[in-house]
Amino acid sequence: MIEVNNLVKKFGNFTAVKGISFTAESGQVTGFLGPNGAGKTTTMRILTGFAPPSGGSATVAGYDVFDQSKEVRKNVGYLPESVPLYRDMTAIGYLKYLAEIRGVKNRKSRALDVLDRVGLVKRADSQIRTLSKGMRQRVGLAAALIHDPEVLILDEPTIGLDPIQVLELRDLVSELGREHTVMFSTHILSEAEQVCDRVVIINQGEIMTQGNPVELRRQMERGARILIRTEGDPSQALGTVQQVSSVLEAEIERDAIIAYPADPTIDPRADITRALVEAKHNVVEIRPAANNLEEIFLEVTRRDNIATPISDDVPVNEAEVAAESEE
Amino acid sequence: MGALFAVYKREVTLYYKSFIAYAITFALMLFHGILFQAEISIAYTVIGQGGQADNAANIVIGLLYTFVFILFVVSPVLAMRLISEESREGTLETLMTLPISDWVFVVGKFLAAWTFYTFLLGLTLIHLLLLAQLGTINYGVIGVAYLGAWLYGGATIAVCMIWSAITEDQLVAAFLGVTTVLALFLASQLGQIFEGNLLAANVSQFVRELGLQSHFQDTMLVGLLRGEDVAYFVLMILVSLFITTLIVGTRRWRAS
Numbered sequence: 001m002i003e004v005n006n007l008v009k010k011f012g013n014f015t016a017v018k019g020i021s022f023t024a025e026s027g028q029v030t031g032f033l034g035p036n037g038a039g040k041t042t043t044m045r046i047l048t049g050f051a052p053p054s055g056g057s058a059t060v061a062g063y064d065v066f067d068q069s070k071e072v073r074k075n076v077g078y079l080p081e082s083v084p085l086y087r088d089m090t091a092i093g094y095l096k097y098l099a100e101i102r103g104v105k106n107r108k109s110r111a112l113d114v115l116d117r118v119g120l121v122k123r124a125d126s127q128i129r130t131l132s133k134g135m136r137q138r139v140g141l142a143a144a145l146i147h148d149p150e151v152l153i154l155d156e157p158t159i160g161l162d163p164i165q166v167l168e169l170r171d172l173v174s175e176l177g178r179e180h181t182v183m184f185s186t187h188i189l190s191e192a193e194q195v196c197d198r199v200v201i202i203n204q205g206e207i208m209t210q211g212n213p214v215e216l217r218r219q220m221e222r223g224a225r226i227l228i229r230t231e232g233d234p235s236q237a238l239g240t241v242q243q244v245s246s247v248l249e250a251e252i253e254r255d256a257i258i259a260y261p262a263d264p265t266i267d268p269r270a271d272i273t274r275a276l277v278e279a280k281h282n283v284v285e286i287r288p289a290a291n292n293l294e295e296i297f298l299e300v301t302r303r304d305n306i307a308t309p310i311s312d313d314v315p316v317n318e319a320e321v322a323a324e325s326e327e
Numbered sequence: 328m329g330a331l332f333a334v335y336k337r338e339v340t341l342y343y344k345s346f347i348a349y350a351i352t353f354a355l356m357l358f359h360g361i362l363f364q365a366e367i368s369i370a371y372t373v374i375g376q377g378g379q380a381d382n383a384a385n386i387v388i389g390l391l392y393t394f395v396f397i398l399f400v401v402s403p404v405l406a407m408r409l410i411s412e413e414s415r416e417g418t419l420e421t422l423m424t425l426p427i428s429d430w431v432f433v434v435g436k437f438l439a440a441w442t443f444y445t446f447l448l449g450l451t452l453i454h455l456l457l458l459a460q461l462g463t464i465n466y467g468v469i470g471v472a473y474l475g476a477w478l479y480g481g482a483t484i485a486v487c488m489i490w491s492a493i494t495e496d497q498l499v500a501a502f503l504g505v506t507t508v509l510a511l512f513l514a515s516q517l518g519q520i521f522e523g524n525l526l527a528a529n530v531s532q533f534v535r536e537l538g539l540q541s542h543f544q545d546t547m548l549v550g551l552l553r554g555e556d557v558a559y560f561v562l563m564i565l566v567s568l569f570i571t572t573l574i575v576g577t578r579r580w581r582a583s
Contacts, residue, residue, distance in 0.1 A: 011581065048424045051579045073426040084417030086337075088344065100333035101425050143421070 001026045001061065001181050002047060002151060008055035009042050016042040018205040019056060024198070026150070029177035031196030031213065032185040039205040040185040041081060044153050047183070049073040061150040061181075074102075077144030077180075081155040083136055087129035091120060091139050094128060095146055102147045114142040118172065134165035141172070151181045158191060170195050193217060221288040223264025228257040228272060229285040240279040246271045258289055330427045334435030335442075338409070342443040345408075351401055356450055358397065362390055363454045367461075383462040387455055387469055388548055391476050394451060395543065398483050399512055403504025405444060406487035407497040409436045410575060415495040419578065430572045433492075437485055437568055444480040448473070468550030475547025478560035479539060483508045485567035492574040514538030 002024040009017040017039045024030035034040050045051045047060050049072040058065045061075035086094055095111035104110050115121045118138040123131060128139060137157060144152055154173065158166045174195050176182055186192055192199050193213045200210040201220075209216060230237040234257050241250040241257050246268035250259040261268045269286055276283050342348045366386045410433075413419040422432050458464060487504035494500050510517075515538035519531070535541050542556040 045420075050420060050424045070426045070428075073424055076424070078421075078424050080417065080420050082417045082420075084419075084421050086418060087416075088341065089337075097333060097337055098421075098425070101330040101427060103329055 004058045006056035010054040022200045026181040028197040029182040031192035031199040034202035038202045048078040075150045077149035079144045079154045083140040092124040114145045118142045225289040226259040227289040231282040237281045331435045334432045338439030383458045384465045399508040402483035403487045403501040407501040410492040471550045482560045482563040485564040492571045515540035
């Protein structure tokens with residue numbers, strides 16, 4: 001279990017994390033989403049006992065990160081983004097080394113256990129320098145698991161992996177989520193949707209929103225531009241789309257029509273589809289124009305406000321309240 | 328304690344796996360061997376001319392003096408990798424999120440470097456054994472001289488470790504280490520610059536006492552065992568390790 005309360009981290013004049021609060025329950029995978037530079041790594045470094053916070057508080061496995069840093073570190077397994085490993089060591093040698101520092105008993109069998117867990121037993125005696133990127137990632141994950149920690153913190157574990165490795169790793173993370181508190185950062189929304197039970201979205205050091213990933217996706221897509229593809233020349237269907245009452249405006253972008261919703265709280269997709277079918281256009285594709293988190297962020301900033309929270313679970317942060325009251 | 332030993336073990340193994348350690352060993356032994364050979368030839372020439380050869384202890388002292396002088400290159404090379412490599416590779420982040428205090432791995436690494444240095448110093452005993460065959464050796468004097476050389480090595484490695492913690496670049500760490508050890512070596516002579524100037528008498532005294540040579544050359548090297556000299560080296564080691572630990576700790580407060 002991780003509890004973060006109004007956490008602040010400053011580096012000189014720069015505030016990387018601006019008072020964020022969230023909870024990661026045990027037996028769940030909590031996704032930490034945000035674009036690069038949002039403060040994800042900084043927050044995770046605080047939670048792993050690497051760096052102390054400048055303000056606020058956080059407890060990991062019941063221990064305070066500031067006052068009980070060593071207890072926190074005992075109960076956390078951490079996979080840093082760069083997956084630092086000693087390349088001169090063998091996979092098993094590295095795991096045994098960490099086990100020895102952590103005071104784990106039956107080091108060899110434990111090291112083999114975690115290697116088995118990540119599916120790397122066959123390469124146990126290979127030097128880490130000879131392993132592929134995906135394998136190294138798994139050694140890093142095995143290293144985070146060596147002491148069977150209550151909390152697992154994984155910083156962008158799928159970055160730089162090939163699609164098959166990504167799928168394998170996601171499965172492994174979901175599996176680990178059943179026994180541990182897993183916190184997992186990514187900037188890919190679909191990944192969070194697949195793996196996480198709960199998602200916290202952070203941008204520029206502030207939490208934008210948090211909650212169930214599927215609902216959040218819907219919420220973030222609300223009011224976003226809609227991309228429509230029909231059979232044939234898009235200009236023929238453009239008029240029909242423009243006529244739809246819930247569409248403010250529509251234009252052609254490359255081979256598709258982009259529609260702007262009239263009301264950000266109403267999804268115009270059903271209306272558009274109906275209108276197109278009635279006008280005998282064959283709809284091939286209709287979806288939010290933004291498909292990944294970066295694009296959705298762009299959408300959100302383009303709209304200059306974020307859709308209203310959809311449940312009590314989703315607190316509105318102070319900045320948004322301030323922005324809305326100004327309008 | 329287990330953690331310290333784990334770090335120590337890994338670092339010692341690493342020395343014996345690294346090319347540079349063997350290169351140092353080779354260069355040092357070659358140099359030392361040539362000097363030894365030269366000293367022996369001189370002694371024999373003197374004896375051949377009917378003179379009184381230098382005694383064995385003096386030969387060892389002469390050799391140890393040069394050995395210790397060469398440390399201005401050896402110590403920085405032994406210490407340069409210790410912390411800087413970890414920060415460059417990012418493994419420092421792993422070490423610093425383990426449930427151990429920062430000083431544990433700093434001390435573990437230092438002890439490993441000192442152990443390797445002890446091995447290097449131990450290799451020179453070969454020449455001592457050879458000398459023992461040729462003449463009588465005053466083991467008391469030699470013992471103190473070796474203790475001095477051992478402490479000297481530890482102190483210079485510890486000082487160089489500070490630079491390894493400051494920069495991620497091993498070459499920069501080594502260069503700054505060379506400069507620092509050389510400055511500390513020469514400090515005893517530099518102190519003389521201020522001599523005669525009454526106002527600077529204290530400064531002169533301080534610089535001289537800070538220097539490595541004031542606590543080695545005329546004392547331990549010639550068999551004079553003084554508590555203050557041992558204390559000087561031990562303090563030098565402890566203070567350097569403390570500073571290194573503090574510098575490593577600052578990473579927790581920095582952005583990257």
